[in-house]
Amino acid sequence: MTAIRTPTLYQQVVDSTPDGHRLDICLQCGTCGGSCPSGGDMQHTPREIFALLRAGYDDEVLRSNTPWYCVSCYACTVRCPQAIPITDLMYTIKQQAIARGYYDQHAAAKFSETFVGFVEQRGRSFEFGLATRFHLFHHPLQSIRLGMVGLNMLRHNRLALRPKSIRQMEQLAAILNKAKELAAKEMQA
Amino acid sequence: MTSRSYLYYPGCALQHRSHAYEVANQAVAAELDIELVELDDWNCCGATEYFTINRLPAYALVARNLALAAGQDGGDLLAPCSACFLNLYKTDRHMKQYPALAAKVNKALDAGNLHYEPGTVRVRHLLEAIITDIGLDELRARVRRPLYGLNLAAYYGCLIARPYPVFGSPEQPTMMDRLLEALGANVVPFSLKTYCCGGHMTQISEESAFEMIHRLIKNAAESGADALVTICPMCQLNLDIYQDAANKHYETNYFVPAMFFTQTIGLALGLAPDQLAFGQEFVSFAALIEKIQDAPPPRTRPERRPKQALPMPAMPEEV
Numbered sequence: 001m002t003a004i005r006t007p008t009l010y011q012q013v014v015d016s017t018p019d020g021h022r023l024d025i026c027l028q029c030g031t032c033g034g035s036c037p038s039g040g041d042m043q044h045t046p047r048e049i050f051a052l053l054r055a056g057y058d059d060e061v062l063r064s065n066t067p068w069y070c071v072s073c074y075a076c077t078v079r080c081p082q083a084i085p086i087t088d089l090m091y092t093i094k095q096q097a098i099a100r101g102y103y104d105q106h107a108a109a110k111f112s113e114t115f116v117g118f119v120e121q122r123g124r125s126f127e128f129g130l131a132t133r134f135h136l137f138h139h140p141l142q143s144i145r146l147g148m149v150g151l152n153m154l155r156h157n158r159l160a161l162r163p164k165s166i167r168q169m170e171q172l173a174a175i176l177n178k179a180k181e182l183a184a185k186e187m188q189a
Numbered sequence: 190m191t192s193r194s195y196l197y198y199p200g201c202a203l204q205h206r207s208h209a210y211e212v213a214n215q216a217v218a219a220e221l222d223i224e225l226v227e228l229d230d231w232n233c234c235g236a237t238e239y240f241t242i243n244r245l246p247a248y249a250l251v252a253r254n255l256a257l258a259a260g261q262d263g264g265d266l267l268a269p270c271s272a273c274f275l276n277l278y279k280t281d282r283h284m285k286q287y288p289a290l291a292a293k294v295n296k297a298l299d300a301g302n303l304h305y306e307p308g309t310v311r312v313r314h315l316l317e318a319i320i321t322d323i324g325l326d327e328l329r330a331r332v333r334r335p336l337y338g339l340n341l342a343a344y345y346g347c348l349i350a351r352p353y354p355v356f357g358s359p360e361q362p363t364m365m366d367r368l369l370e371a372l373g374a375n376v377v378p379f380s381l382k383t384y385c386c387g388g389h390m391t392q393i394s395e396e397s398a399f400e401m402i403h404r405l406i407k408n409a410a411e412s413g414a415d416a417l418v419t420i421c422p423m424c425q426l427n428l429d430i431y432q433d434a435a436n437k438h439y440e441t442n443y444f445v446p447a448m449f450f451t452q453t454i455g456l457a458l459g460l461a462p463d464q465l466a467f468g469q470e471f472v473s474f475a476a477l478i479e480k481i482q483d484a485p486p487p488r489t490r491p492e493r494r495p496k497q498a499l500p501m502p503a504m505p506e507e508v
Contacts, residue, residue, distance in 0.1 A: 016244065018283055018286070018287055018290065037384060037385040037387075037401050037404075038385075038390070038397050038401070040400075041394065041396075041397045068393070069390075069394070069397065071347075071385050071387060071388040071389075071390055071401075072237045072347070072348075072388060073347035073348075073351065073385035073388070074347060074348070074351035074352040075347070075351065075383075075385070077351065077352045078351045078352055078354070078359040078360075085352075087352070091240045091241055091244070092244070094241045095241065095242065095243065095244065098241075098242065107393060108393045108394075109241070109242075111238070111389065111392055111393055112238040112239075112241040112242055113242060115236065115238040115239075116235070116238055116239050116242050119232070119233045119235060119239065119250070123232035123233060124201050124204070124232065124233050125201040125233045125236065127205075127206055131392075134392065135392075149430065149434075152430075152471065153206070153430065156468075156469050156470070156471060157208070157469055158205065158206050158207070158208070158430075158469055159205065159206065160204070160205040160206075164204060166230050166231070166232050167230045168230055168301075171253075171301035171302070171303070172232055172250075172253060172301065174300040174301045175249050175250075175253055175297050175298055175300050175301040175303070176246045176249060176250065176297070177300070178249075178296065178297040178299070178300035179243075179245045179246035179248070179249035179250075179293075179294070179297035180243065180245070180246050182245055182293050182296060182297060183243055183244065183245040183246060186245065186293075
């Protein structure tokens with residue numbers, strides 16, 4: 001008899017990451033955590049996250065700050081003796097944490113979202129808008145000091161106050177909307 | 190010399206924040222008879238942010254650029270930014286490797302009347318193209334003001350060294366070291382040359398970022414470097430704009446300017462500092478220019494055998 005089961009978080013993560021299934025052969029050697037430049041700030045090392053994920057401790061995995069402290073430097077990925085795409089798996093765990101409402105209001109997720117918001121609107125990133133929108137909302141107390149950095153950037157002619165847009169914005173919007181639609185279907189499947 | 194032509198994807202950072210890099214790229218390209226044809230109506234690559242939010246649109250965003258590049262047919266696509274380079278390179282490669290992904294990305298592109306056949310566009314980083322296509326011998330021949338007396342640390346950062354080792358070793362590449370030597374500079378051994386600059390962490394968790402920035406400037410200074418040479422606007426931003434904050438955080442006073450590699454090349458080719466947008470940096474380059482000497486500093490050879498070394502073991506006499 002076969003029972004229909006909803007896929008576990010582990011399955012979802014490995015299925016939606018290119019080469020993600022290599023996580024099946026993780027040795028738990030810890031080379032990833034040892035190579036990580038921001039490992040010291042993580043609640044769990046990457047090795048621990050993968051152990052928790054495989055053991056079904058979904059809540060701990062999704063609540064952990066670990067993927068959010070991943071700086072995407074790929075040091076773990078190139079050193080992993082089992083060639084597991086660790087950085088890409090961290091991206092997938094972040095997507096899952098946002099999709100399931102764990103990190104949707106968190107500063108790190110908001111930063112990415114604000115950045116993406118400008119790209120989706122204009123086709124280009126816009127630092128001044130990103131900095132003001134993100135920091136005033138999330139770090140109002142630090143805003144004065146950050147404002148000084150901004151002023152200094154202006155003084156060195158390194159900050160644009162007006163955003164730039166691409167010409168064929170409708171084309172890009174159509175492509176992104178279609179991709180989002182396909183991604184939503186993927187999530188449901 | 191025949192002139193070379195490439196498609197060029199400057200990326201958002203070079204539009205303003207790192208405009209000095211763009212100025213130096215154009216100046217050096219003109220000097221080396223390289224034509225950089227800007228990819229028409231290119232869009233942002235998504236940096237490290239879009240893949241966090243939603244994977245498929247992130248691929249589609251990058252793939253639009255690849256499709257435009259294939260349509261424009263202007264040769265290899267050069268990116269001067271490591272993050273742009275990796276996103277373009279990785280998307281092309283993943284689409285080739287995973288046909289199901291390529292099909293979905295193309296379905297999305299189709300909504301904008303575009304299509305991309307993976308493998309059509311060759312994505313390269315500007316540094317690699319200059320070194321491979323122009324060659325160090327020719328560069329050496331074009332040097333008009335050798336950077337004698339400058340001690341430079343070649344800083345590669347992450348995304349061109351990893352995960353795809355297009356620069357040779359993912360841990361200790363030497364491509365840029367050889368370039369800087371060809372310009373007459375003394376390249377110091379720099380053990381953190383592929384260590385992360387902290388990326389977007391300055392915005393999310395300052396203390397983590399300061400720790401990474403501090404490790405880099407400390408290691409560079411202790412290696413004897415007068416300056417770091419970078420190939421990525423994100424690395425330069427963190428090392429330059431946040432150097433002061435990282436110093437304050439750790440109560441240190443390291444002073445290590447971070448140059449873009451084309452600014453360094455331009456200087457050696459004899460271009461004036463304003464032609465290379467010197468002055469937009471926070472940690473000033475002024476002292477570096479003063480430091481350049483007219484002749485190479487005398488080479489101090491280490492003695493073959495230090496005097497205090499242990500004596501050689503006595504060999505048993507042959508009978």
